[in-house]
Amino acid sequence: MGYQTNLFDNKTVLITGAGKGIGRACALMAANCGAKVIAVARTKTDLESLSSEHGNIEGWALDINSDEFLNRLKGLPVLHGLINNAGTNRVAPMSEQTNESIDAVIDLNIRSIYKITQAALTPLKAAKGASIVNMSSQMGFVGSPGRTLYCMSKHAVEGLTKSLAVELAQEKLRVNSVAPTFVETPMTKPMLEKPEFKDFVYSMIPMKELANVEDVANACIFLLSDLSRMVTGTSLKVDGGWTAQ
């Protein structure tokens, strides 16, 4: 079961936060569908092990907030797909959030998507039919205790996605988001190890299971490819029904 291996033949796709978790699964799936993949993360060893899993994956060991990354991205001759996946969470009630956490979440979850997409516009337009996928969350649609900062950032991702889709539609550039429920990754593992939190999560998901990284990658590949040719400005929720209640 899966996509055709020639879905992205002769296409280049860049994925941020591709060393671990959801981004890594997206990189492997895009490469298995024939794409040349540029995988970006700061930890070189993660990228080396990823490239050793598939010959079509090139690692860029860079901070996505750095000028070095943005300039290298701007210099690409053409880019057919961009997955703005890197993101972070700092869970705490508003009364306890630090300035450092507020800045970190806003910088990585919102500002970096804006700046990266801005830097990628010329190579994306050169593809004449490119697609951008922004990694949102079910928390881009609802609220949750201790997650006001994260929810705010993911609601912003939804707004950015819709507005940019309208702005770029005539350039044949599509923009969508994917909104997963909880997936066990290095980011969420410590949260899901707390039994009371795990019980809360399962109580909120009508399908009574977590998503896995491939469930999310499948949604990203669909939105990145021509299979979703007329889909723009929307969000594909991979949330087992959390937000349908």
Ligand SMILES: NC(=O)c1ccc[n+]([C@@H]2O[C@H](COP(=O)([O-])OP(=O)(O)OC[C@H]3O[C@@H](n4cnc5c(N)ncnc54)[C@H](OP(=O)(O)O)[C@@H]3O)[C@@H](O)[C@H]2O)c1
């Ligand atoms: N896991 C979930 O349950 C869940 C649910 C809904 C939405 N999401 C969203 O899905 C996305 C990925 O989440 P995940 O759980 O897969 O995260 P993760 O396991 O923490 O992996 C994040 C990846 O991003 C990279 N990264 C972080 N900061 C970076 C930076 N400044 N520059 C370059 N790379 C950076 C990390 O590598 P380095 O540290 O080596 O740079 C890592 O490879 C996020 O946007 C998250 O909000 C996750």
